[in-house]
Amino acid sequence: MDGSAVITDPKTASAALLPLGQRPRLLEMSAVDKIFNGDVVALRGMSLSVHQGDFISLLGPSGCGKSTALRLIAGLMRPTSGAIRWEGGQQKGDLGVVFQEPTLMPWATVAQNVWLPFRLRGRSFSSVRDDVLWALKLVGLEKFQTAYPRELSGGMKMRASIARALVTQPRLILMDEPFAALDEITRHRLNNDLLELRDKLNCTVIFVTHSVFESVFLSDRIVVMAARPGRVSRELTVDAPYPRGEVFRTSAAYAELCRAASDALHGAMNEHGERDRA
Amino acid sequence: MSVSEMSHVIDQEELAIARAERFERIGKWALPAIVLIAVLVLWDRVVVWNGIPHYILPGPGLVLQTLIEDWATLFDSLMVTLKITLMALGVAVVGGVGLAVLFTQSRFVEMSFYPFAVILQVTPVVSIAPLIFIYVDSKLTALLLCAWLVAFFPILSNTTLGLNSTDHNLRDLYRIYGATRWQRLRFLQLPAALPYFLGGLRIAGGLSLIGAVVAEYVAGTGGIGSGLAFRILEAGYRLNIPRMFAALLLIAATGVLIFAATSLLSHLLLRKWHESAIKKEG
Numbered sequence: 001m002d003g004s005a006v007i008t009d010p011k012t013a014s015a016a017l018l019p020l021g022q023r024p025r026l027l028e029m030s031a032v033d034k035i036f037n038g039d040v041v042a043l044r045g046m047s048l049s050v051h052q053g054d055f056i057s058l059l060g061p062s063g064c065g066k067s068t069a070l071r072l073i074a075g076l077m078r079p080t081s082g083a084i085r086w087e088g089g090q091q092k093g094d095l096g097v098v099f100q101e102p103t104l105m106p107w108a109t110v111a112q113n114v115w116l117p118f119r120l121r122g123r124s125f126s127s128v129r130d131d132v133l134w135a136l137k138l139v140g141l142e143k144f145q146t147a148y149p150r151e152l153s154g155g156m157k158m159r160a161s162i163a164r165a166l167v168t169q170p171r172l173i174l175m176d177e178p179f180a181a182l183d184e185i186t187r188h189r190l191n192n193d194l195l196e197l198r199d200k201l202n203c204t205v206i207f208v209t210h211s212v213f214e215s216v217f218l219s220d221r222i223v224v225m226a227a228r229p230g231r232v233s234r235e236l237t238v239d240a241p242y243p244r245g246e247v248f249r250t251s252a253a254y255a256e257l258c259r260a261a262s263d264a265l266h267g268a269m270n271e272h273g274e275r276d277r278a
Numbered sequence: 279m280s281v282s283e284m285s286h287v288i289d290q291e292e293l294a295i296a297r298a299e300r301f302e303r304i305g306k307w308a309l310p311a312i313v314l315i316a317v318l319v320l321w322d323r324v325v326v327w328n329g330i331p332h333y334i335l336p337g338p339g340l341v342l343q344t345l346i347e348d349w350a351t352l353f354d355s356l357m358v359t360l361k362i363t364l365m366a367l368g369v370a371v372v373g374g375v376g377l378a379v380l381f382t383q384s385r386f387v388e389m390s391f392y393p394f395a396v397i398l399q400v401t402p403v404v405s406i407a408p409l410i411f412i413y414v415d416s417k418l419t420a421l422l423l424c425a426w427l428v429a430f431f432p433i434l435s436n437t438t439l440g441l442n443s444t445d446h447n448l449r450d451l452y453r454i455y456g457a458t459r460w461q462r463l464r465f466l467q468l469p470a471a472l473p474y475f476l477g478g479l480r481i482a483g484g485l486s487l488i489g490a491v492v493a494e495y496v497a498g499t500g501g502i503g504s505g506l507a508f509r510i511l512e513a514g515y516r517l518n519i520p521r522m523f524a525a526l527l528l529i530a531a532t533g534v535l536i537f538a539a540t541s542l543l544s545h546l547l548l549r550k551w552h553e554s555a556i557k558k559e560g
């Protein structure tokens with residue numbers, strides 16, 4: 001019943017990240033179509049398998065269906081056709097979500113906001129106080145438990161939002177352009193911190209972004225999508241080892257990968273879809 | 279070194295801003311007080327210089343004197359009017375919020391009943407009140423019903439708006455976490471509706487007083503006959519104009535008091551998190 005009980009506790013050390021290709025499967029999206037209003041084809045034949053420990057970036061032009069794919073995985077809507085299957089079935093608490101906006105409840109303190117996923121499962125604050133503190137510590141907000149969201153900077157709000165997504169130790173974390181609205185420096189720092197978290201927790205992440213650099217720096221798999229209709233155009237593997245930091249950011253390999261990802265993105269943007277000929 | 283020097287430099291613009299702020303702070307209270315005193319003095323002089331008899335226009339001094347002399351009677355009436363006003367406001371809050379919650383929980387109920395709530399609202403209460411007094415035996419109930427009819431709508435419409443204006447990402451988040459209807463209402467919609475509700479409450483407070491007074495007028499001297507509006511009617515028949523003014527003064531003061539109380543409540547409940555309650559910075 002309780003998702004967090006099933007997973008090994010990452011607060012104590014977690015198993016080392018397996019190399020790509022050896023990771024157990026977590027979720028399978030097969031030949032998914034999503035058609036809005038009978039004629040807006042947001043996704044056509046999208047397939048994606050997600051493995052435990054993957055950090056996948058969905059990279060693509062505006063309107064290629066990245067958010068739609070996330071919403072389908074989150075169960076907020078159903079595919080028009082095709083299927084999304086969780087390994088071992090989906091349970092409450094399997095998902096953590098971070099949106100582009102921090103999406104905090106303004107009337108609740110930071111700690112109360114982070115408590116929310118537990119609260120909705122009927123857990124009292126005192127019974128999960130340790131988990132809430134743990135999550136806040138992970139994102140460096142332990143001193144701001146009693147602050148209200150309006151007292152925080154944009155970056156700190158986003159950290160609180162990430163803490164809320166992590167607090168139940170979900171099997172999969174979905175992030176839809178979480179840092180797009182932040183300034184460059186904050187974004188840079190949050191990218192570093194996100195990777196640090198990922199090294200600690202070995203969590204599985206699907207991360208939507210417009211930024212080639214962000215996708216290369218963060219992920220081990222980059223899924224490049226094309227628009228009209230939305231579909232997977234190419235997949236790139238970033239085999240640079242974690243932990244990654246400034247050394248990786250300034251390396252020749254990084255520059256090379258960015259160029260490759262950029263080419264793939266441009267390729268995807270010039271690919272002609274079935275409705276694009278006019 | 280240069281920093282400490284800099285801090286002694288007087289910035290003309292900052293000084294001007296500080297002056298403007300001081301003027302705001304003092305003027306907010308002082309200016310209305312000056313106007314009030316000026317009007318009272320003028321009123322008094324007009325009455326004295328023109329020798330206007332007190333059964334046409336009493337001076338402010340006489341009104342005050344009447345207020346003190348008739349305090350026992352007027353205070354009892356004030357309590358009656360206040361009781362009806364507050365009870366109506368209470369029923370309006372319960373009814374307005376209850377209906378709003380019902381409307382957001384069931385689209386079916388909302389579509390069925392919302393138009394009638396609007397019809398009730400746009401029909402002037404003076405025109406319904408006589409009917410209410412015919413069909414409802416208890417005068418108190420009838421008065422309450424009138425006051426409620428005027429007061430509940432702003433609470434209903436504001437609360438409905440608030441319950442429906444939750445952030446769509448938060449709604450999605452609640453769905454993803456498998457929140458029940460009740461959890462969504464309790465943890466998301468009600469807190470989000472609070473500022474809207476409080477805005478409605480401020481309007482409804484004034485309206486329930488209006489409703490109570492209008493209903494008393496309609497009930498007339500044959501009513502339970504002791505509210506402030508009844509005193510005004512009664513004093514009018516007897517050409518006791520000073521008492522009419524004294525009663526009017528009490529009604530106005532009641533209105534101001536209700537407004538101040540609801541504003542204070544709103545400030546206390548929202549000051550931690552809502553933009554409306556946060557003082558401008560800088």
Ligand SMILES: Nc1ncnc2c1ncn2[C@@H]1O[C@H](COP(=O)(O)OP(=O)(O)OP(=O)(O)O)[C@@H](O)[C@H]1O
Binds near residue numbers: 041060064065230
């Ligand atoms: N609820 C909806 N109803 C109708 N059309 C929709 C709906 N949601 C998305 N679409 C359409 O589906 C397509 C894909 O939208 P989606 O939001 O998934 O793109 P995206 O890749 O996330 O774009 P962006 O980078 O701008 O966020 C777009 O053409 C959009 O207009």
Ligand SMILES: [Mg+2]
Binds near residue numbers: 066067068176
């Ligand atoms: Mg999007």
